[in-house]
Amino acid sequence: MSDGYGTPIRLHFDGGILRDVANFVGFGDDPFPPMELQALSIALSVERKVGGMPLPLMGGKRLGIDLNMVNSAIVIEGIFTDDDVNRRITVSSGANGFIDFSVEQVYNNSNGFSIADTSRFANLVGSESKLVITQKDGDKKEIEFTLNATPSHYTNPGVSNVQTGGGVTLIHIHPTNFLTHAQMAQSIQTALGPSHLNSTINATLAASDFTSLANSKVVLQETKVGRMSGAGSIVFKNASTYAPMHQPLTGGRDSATHKPKSAGDKVQDLYGILHNTSRGTAALVAGALIGLVAAPAAVGAGAALGAGAAGGALAGLGGFFNGDYPIGLQIPYNSMITAPDGKKYSVRNFLIRTGIESTNNKVSDGNNHDANQAFSTFDNTTGIQGTIQKMEVGYNAGEQHYTYQMVFAPIDMII
Numbered sequence: 001m002s003d004g005y006g007t008p009i010r011l012h013f014d015g016g017i018l019r020d021v022a023n024f025v026g027f028g029d030d031p032f033p034p035m036e037l038q039a040l041s042i043a044l045s046v047e048r049k050v051g052g053m054p055l056p057l058m059g060g061k062r063l064g065i066d067l068n069m070v071n072s073a074i075v076i077e078g079i080f081t082d083d084d085v086n087r088r089i090t091v092s093s094g095a096n097g098f099i100d101f102s103v104e105q106v107y108n109n110s111n112g113f114s115i116a117d118t119s120r121f122a123n124l125v126g127s128e129s130k131l132v133i134t135q136k137d138g139d140k141k142e143i144e145f146t147l148n149a150t151p152s153h154y155t156n157p158g159v160s161n162v163q164t165g166g167g168v169t170l171i172h173i174h175p176t177n178f179l180t181h182a183q184m185a186q187s188i189q190t191a192l193g194p195s196h197l198n199s200t201i202n203a204t205l206a207a208s209d210f211t212s213l214a215n216s217k218v219v220l221q222e223t224k225v226g227r228m229s230g231a232g233s234i235v236f237k238n239a240s241t242y243a244p245m246h247q248p249l250t251g252g253r254d255s256a257t258h259k260p261k262s263a264g265d266k267v268q269d270l271y272g273i274l275h276n277t278s279r280g281t282a283a284l285v286a287g288a289l290i291g292l293v294a295a296p297a298a299v300g301a302g303a304a305l306g307a308g309a310a311g312g313a314l315a316g317l318g319g320f321f322n323g324d325y326p327i328g329l330q331i332p333y334n335s336m337i338t339a340p341d342g343k344k345y346s347v348r349n350f351l352i353r354t355g356i357e358s359t360n361n362k363v364s365d366g367n368n369h370d371a372n373q374a375f376s377t378f379d380n381t382t383g384i385q386g387t388i389q390k391m392e393v394g395y396n397a398g399e400q401h402y403t404y405q406m407v408f409a410p411i412d413m414i415i
Contacts, residue, residue: 042075075405136252
């Protein structure tokens with residue numbers, strides 16, 4: 001990256017669909033596509049929860065207890081302007097989705113947002129129960145599940161327990177020593193690979209957004225470019241009492257060109273999103289409420305409502321995520337101390353390194369990522385995670401731009 005202050009602020013969203021729907025400029029298949037913001041001023045506010053208490057008979061001395069509790073806010077003032085047509089360069093891309101085995105598809109009161117018990121994997125087994133993934137080309141890839149304790153199937157769990165034969169791809173689940181969450185995710189990755197279903201979907205493993213459990217989520221990226229609506233592209237068929245959390249294949253871009261956006265278009269994008277958006281966990285709560293209404297009719301009046309009844313009400317649906325929740329911010333600054341030889345500046349993003357961190361990691365010396373580093377909610381060295389608390393937009397008649405003031409709240413975990 002060149003020296004200078006020309007790098008835009010980037011507001012990132014939790015899900016890939018905005019790469020296509022809102023034509024946001026991103027990093028190819030970035031799962032957190034950004035919207036570039038033109039800022040005129042930035043205010044970084046920090047308030048520590050600490051105060052003094054007067055001590056008796058101590059000559060006016062005060063005692064304070066600092067529990068390292070901090071409130072923080074970022075206020076950005078700027079303008080929305082029309083796109084310069086010559087600067088709107090994008091690339092075509094494929095849709096993406098995921099399956100997260102550490103969380104159930106529908107929130108229930110028994111386990112909240114805790115890690116799903118691996119014994120629940122047995123509920124994927126049943127008559128006509130299967131995972132059906134529909135590719136961009138319309139081809140359906142079907143995966144069935146079976147309980148099997150044969151030792152040879154588990155010499156390399158996640159790989160050896162996947163078998164294809166007679167037109168059927170099976171994932172074997174041990175009936176007592178259940179596969180781990182990561183092994184289940186790896187089994188899906190293996191099943192979609194060239195040795196089995198040979199799908200057009202590239203599957204990679206990642207940590208869960210909800211539980212942070214390593215490799216419990218399989219991220220699905222369609223290699224055939226083009227937009228997908230997502231409806232019905234990932235379905236756990238006949239999974240009446242259990243399905244892992246999943247987002248269907250959504251987003252993608254059909255071509256490398258698109259129409260530029262006006263200042264008003266950009267205002268509508270944010271104005272519309274901020275009035276009605278949530279992370280997927282809010283949909284889990286909604287699912288629980290629907291389950292609470294639907295389940296009594298199924299189990300009979302006066303019957304106890306268990307986790308399976310509430311959780312199964314929507315378990316077969318193809319995902320809840322809209323993929324439009326504002327989840328992070330990258331604010332660039334010029335750094336001298338990290339600049340390479342022969343350069344005055346390098347460009348870095350402001351960071352908030354919470355948790356158990358060394359002093360070197362919190363100051364500028366340890367900020368080693370270039371400002372163009374792709375944002376990730378799993379890595380607090382790539383930007384500031386949080387969300388928008390407030391946005392005000394102004395417009396004067398006859399002008400070709402809109403002004404805005406945005407209040408962004410840094411938050412490490414949002415559900």
